[in-house]
Amino acid sequence: MTDISVKGEFIKLDAFLKFANIVCSGGEAKILIADGQVFVNGEPCTMRGKKLHDGxxxxxxxxxxxxVRTGN
Incomplete structure (x- = not known):
């Protein structure tokens, strides 16, 4: 398990995938998420704009x- 620190109060799921270098583009993130290949807290998540909060x-x-680690 790897901690990823981002600025701000939250980060959206599609932006997080790009920030963590899981995908190279927003288009790739959209496909990965839509295909049910991304899990948040162990559950498949198909919401590109899901807000991820600290810890x-x-x-x-x-x-x-x-x-996810967030902060200012």
């Missing part, structure tokens, strides 16, 4: 698991 969100995609 309480665990994202699994591309065979890797990440804990």
């Amino acid at each position: 309480d969100q665990v994202v699994t995609a591309g065979g890797e698991t990440f804990v």
